[in-house]
Amino acid sequence: MVYGGGLENRYTGNRIEGSNPSLTAPVVYDGGMSDVLDLRNTPEPDIIPAASEEPRGSAEGTLAWEAQTRLSSRAWRRHYWAMGAMSVIGAAVAFWQSSWLVLATFAVCIGTWELRERLARPISVSIDHKGLVMNGHSFPHATLRSFEVHRMPDGSHELSVHTESWHMPRLRLPLGDTDPQEVHATLSRFVPEGEHPVPFYDRWLRKD
Numbered sequence: 001m002v003y004g005g006g007l008e009n010r011y012t013g014n015r016i017e018g019s020n021p022s023l024t025a026p027v028v029y030d031g032g033m034s035d036v037l038d039l040r041n042t043p044e045p046d047i048i049p050a051a052s053e054e055p056r057g058s059a060e061g062t063l064a065w066e067a068q069t070r071l072s073s074r075a076w077r078r079h080y081w082a083m084g085a086m087s088v089i090g091a092a093v094a095f096w097q098s099s100w101l102v103l104a105t106f107a108v109c110i111g112t113w114e115l116r117e118r119l120a121r122p123i124s125v126s127i128d129h130k131g132l133v134m135n136g137h138s139f140p141h142a143t144l145r146s147f148e149v150h151r152m153p154d155g156s157h158e159l160s161v162h163t164e165s166w167h168m169p170r171l172r173l174p175l176g177d178t179d180p181q182e183v184h185a186t187l188s189r190f191v192p193e194g195e196h197p198v199p200f201y202d203r204w205l206r207k208d
Contacts, residue, residue, distance in 0.1 A: 063186045064126035065178040075205040079117060082201070083110055125159075125173050127186050132161065134171065139163055146194030147187050149180045154206040159183055160196040170196075 090106025126133045131140040145162040152158055157180040161171040175183060184193075 062126055062128040063178075063182060064124075065176060067123040067125050067173045068176055069120040069123060069174065078205050083114065086110055123173060127183070129190070131190075132171075132187075134173070139165070139171075141190040144191045146196070147191050148194060148196040149175075149184050150196070150198055151180075152198070152206045153203055156206065158198075159187075160198075161191075162194065162196065 086106065087110060090103060090110070094100065094103035094106065124133075124135050131138055131142075132144065133139070139161075143164045145164060147159065147161045150158045150160055157175040157178075159171075159173045159175060161173070163169055163171060
């Protein structure tokens with residue numbers, strides 16, 4: 001390459017006119033054009049997506065159902081038989097004691113019992129890795145002592161739970177159409193299983 005009145009291309013032999021070689025001097029690669037890096041043909045690097053961290057406890061899932069607490073038609077008839085028997089006993093005791101107070105006490109108890117059954121509403125229940133929730137009231141697993149899934153005489157299933165709560169020491173939640181084995185498998189991961197006897201009156205009400 002010669003700097004004089006112009007520049008000479010070493011590949012073509014053509015002369016490039018110019019007075020300032022510092023502005024027009026080309027870059028020459030001794031190895032030829034094969035050493036020039038073509039960015040258009042450069043392969044793109046593999047991009048490995050970052051692993052998303054899953055929130056702790058989301059794998060356990062949530063088991064939820066609506067517990068129906070109202071009595072069946074057959075249970076209602078037996079319920080009225082029990083109330084009638086209690087009224088007769090109350091009247092007999094009041095007559096024997098000659099006390100209207102005893103009669104009034106029995107009447108209040110029977111009326112409260114009837115209102116409790118009449119005003120029974122479905123209970124919303126859910127179980128997850130944090131605890132058991134019943135109608136918005138939370139019971140952490142640490143406060144649940146034991147549980148048992150009962151099969152009642154009429155073929156239905158019921159979940160019985162012993163808690164450390166002084167005002168609700170025992171929860172009895174009908175399962176309805178919920179799979180009892182699924183409830184057992186979910187709760188047994190967090191709470192020990194125990195034996196919970198079913199009251200005679202409840203067995204009698206649901207007897208076929």
